[in-house]
Amino acid sequence: MKVLVPVKRVIDYNVKVRVKADQTGVELANVKMSMNPFDEISVEAALRMKEAGQASEVVAVSLGVQQCQETIRTALAMGADRGIHVLHDGELEPLAVAKMLKAIVDKEEPGLVILGKQAIDDDCNQTGQMLAALLGWAQGTFISRLEVGDGELKATREVDGGLETVALKTPAIVTTDLRLNEPRYASLPNIMKAKKKPIDQMSPADLGVDPAPRLETLKVVEPDKREAGVIVADVTELVDKLRNEAKVI
């Protein structure tokens, strides 16, 4: 079974994100970019399947600017077999990404697509679900455990009340949560091999998708600064303040 793993290039989780002065977005110039941490978990899951003989090939896909190839190379250095890069300089919304991934799935015919549950930049949490809907495939989202059987997957989902295990018929979509695994470090031999692995480059037009945004961002602002708290003498004062000052009860 071939496994497809979309990997997104996002601002590194260590970076203190700053809003641009003109409020059109966040500052990306000279900012360290990395693979979305949930996507690292997806790559790891796919690699473990390959090592266990459950997957024949791991293909990493990234959509966006030219530098997304760095993100694909990182997946290749972790152990993925080859990459696909859809080059697009403008903004990409989850639906456009899902449509392009569908086109790639139609061509590549993987048995499983493993996506991060969300990207840490926009936190949309939509692409996996949209892709499953477009393909009409089974989906297991927010998984913390994955068992691979013959033509069937058991995915354990982290839901509000606890853990839910669902059986999925392949081909299927899963999206990964933090506790699924701990991603490996790219090893030195794999870093050296990564350069030789192929990355196919294509455009949204090649996939027959119009990536134009359907949403318009009006402005991006920083959250309000948290103000210092006060210590109240007793419950009566607390209730009074909540009712009359904060007006929340």
Added chain:
Amino acid sequence: MNFAMTDEQRMLVEVVRAFVERELMPHEEEIERSGILEPALLESLKQKAIASGFYAANMPADVGGGGLGTLEVTLMEQELGRTSMALSQCVYRPSNILMACQGEQIERYLLPTVRGERMDCLAMTEPGAGSDMRSMSCSARRDGDDWIIDGTKHFISHADIADYVILFVATGEEETPRGPKKKITSFLVDTNTPGFEVREGYRNVSHRGYHNCILTFDKCRVPNSAVLGVPDKGFEVANEWLGATRLQVAAMCLGRARRAFELASSWAAERKQFGQTIGKFQGVSFKLADMLTEITAAEYLTYAAAWKDDQGAMTDQDAAMAKVYASEMLSRVADEALQVFGGMGLMDELPLERIWRDARIERIWDGTSEIQRHIISRSILRPLES
């Protein structure tokens, strides 16, 4: 000229940095406080380094190493330099001089060291022979087919955890136009050889958990097959293989300085005094500007020397300039970073006081600053003198 990193170099830096931050840094505090790197921890970190392929990354691929060039090793060393010496040693880089192994030495020393099964240490310094290496008195004399070694070495790094020593001793004298000169031979000697003892070294200010030792040899008998290279040609072997170790020191200094700088700059942007962040005061912000300028200068000096080494064109002067500048830069940057923190900088809650303490040795070992300047000035003046 192209100053951009290749994809491989960028990934190497990213991955080694992640390894250092996640696997090594969490143990810094316990080692600084106890002064001990527990053998079990060393072993587990070593196994992780082996699994990731970073162990012995400096050694050629055909002997099982990572096959990195000098520039890549330098970039990796810089990242390892962000943590303490004791911890960075878990991602061990064997001495390149082992490539001089011949015959059965290859199976006995070189290959198991690259695999992480054995560990080397290097012994040159003696109480009476520091910068003046040729004056060493530890000696070996022939006895039939064997050699008998007598004498003392000190300041021998990590000999306590090594399985064998790459030992340099005097093996007689020769007459030269400039007077008598000691002949030096290099040997490979197992630490369990009768007559050889590894003793606890001195307690010191730098590198807690990474120990220096005293080696004593008392009629220690080794076979002729223990000679590394050719008898009486020990310095030739050292000169052929140990040139790049000065770049390792420079690279470590870069990593430490970067970490100190990052701590100081985030603190300057956060800490408030007199109603504003202290970075708003020019007395603090200009320190940061100078620190980064010096770090960047030291980086380019070091990278350029490493790049030249990969082209086979590095001179002693190149390595000396990188070593002296990077090590002295680290002292200044560590000191100023500590000043930005004020009193808190001296407390062991932060890694800064360690970086500041550890910085002092860098201007001394692998050739003091004075020796480096001697090398640089000699190469300036010699061609001009008649």
